Amino acid sequence: HKKTTIANLLALRASKTPITVLTAYDYPTALACSAHPVDITLVGDSLAQVCLGYPSTTRLTLDEMLHHCRAVARGTSSPLLVADMPFGTYAAGISDGVKAGVRLVQEGHVESVKLEGGEEVVEHVRALTKMGVPVMGHIGLLPQRHVSLSGYRVQGRTADAAIKLLRAARALEDAGAFSIVLEAMPNLLGAYITENLRVPTIGIGAGPGTNGQVLVWDDMIGTWSGHKPRFVRHFADVRKEVARGVAGYVNAVKDGTFPDPDREGYDMDHGEWEKFL
Numbered sequence: 001h002k003k004t005t006i007a008n009l010l011a012l013r014a015s016k017t018p019i020t021v022l023t024a025y026d027y028p029t030a031l032a033c034s035a036h037p038v039d040i041t042l043v044g045d046s047l048a049q050v051c052l053g054y055p056s057t058t059r060l061t062l063d064e065m066l067h068h069c070r071a072v073a074r075g076t077s078s079p080l081l082v083a084d085m086p087f088g089t090y091a092a093g094i095s096d097g098v099k100a101g102v103r104l105v106q107e108g109h110v111e112s113v114k115l116e117g118g119e120e121v122v123e124h125v126r127a128l129t130k131m132g133v134p135v136m137g138h139i140g141l142l143p144q145r146h147v148s149l150s151g152y153r154v155q156g157r158t159a160d161a162a163i164k165l166l167r168a169a170r171a172l173e174d175a176g177a178f179s180i181v182l183e184a185m186p187n188l189l190g191a192y193i194t195e196n197l198r199v200p201t202i203g204i205g206a207g208p209g210t211n212g213q214v215l216v217w218d219d220m221i222g223t224w225s226g227h228k229p230r231f232v233r234h235f236a237d238v239r240k241e242v243a244r245g246v247a248g249y250v251n252a253v254k255d256g257t258f259p260d261p262d263r264e265g266y267d268m269d270h271g272e273w274e275k276f277l
């Protein structure tokens with residue numbers, strides 16, 4: 001499989017071929033994303049919750065993100081590799097945002113970055129893009145702002161809110177974003193924003209009218225035991241398999257059937273045991 005480029009993503013949009021995006025937080029997951037290749041692998045800051053056990057994404061530091069980015073990068077071949085800019089890494093100003101984006105590329109070995117927000121991050125997107133760090137936008141439900149938003153709620157349900165999201169999408173596109181994630185908004189709005197942009201949209205809870213879909217890895221394989229938003233579908237039940245594996249291992253050790261000395265053990269060289277004794 002060939003490396004996904006930004007030009008490829010535009011071509012997929014033009015040919016109405018849905019773009020596939022999955023998150024990954026470690027090397028084996030990155031290999032799985034590359035083996036049946038998704039178009040884009042995202043080191044999402046959902047890492048904070050599903051992989052590190054923090055209560056929200058706002059706890060994740062840039063150094064923690066960089067550590068996981070490097071692991072994912074080592075397992076990534078054809079998918080375009082994108083990393084989330086952690087909460088706070090672009091809050092203090094544009095130069096801070098550029099520095100964090102450059103670190104993600106240089107030390108995290110990713111190829112582009114994603115950041116949450118509308119008009120308030122337009123200048124960050126422009127600056128990063130100008131300096132050669134491609135940027136994905138992310139509008140709608142912004143998990144890094146779950147406190148300000150009074151929870152993880154669907155966005156853009158009123159005409160006023162929908163117009164704000166459409167304007168934000170256009171502003172991000174004008175600033176150079178190569179793609180925009182639309183999270184948790186009505187189907188009609190996801191499709192309308194998509195039709196009114198030139199760059200591909202990637203939806204999560206934004207209906208089937210976007211140019212692509214993204215899911216969190218642990219939601220997709222069914223290992224995450226926390227809240228399951230409406231937009232999640234489990235494409236596998238890995239949690240059940242994991243439970244079967246752990247129970248089987250513990251029982252086999254306790255009842256003495258693991259390890260089997262013939263199948264899972266080693267022999268001495270011939271005659272050596274007698275000498276040893």
Ligand code: KIV
Binds near residue numbers: 042084
């Ligand atoms: O952090 C994440 O996993 C994300 C995607 C769900 C879009 O931002």
Ligand code: NA
Binds near residue numbers: 045
């Ligand atoms: Na994220």
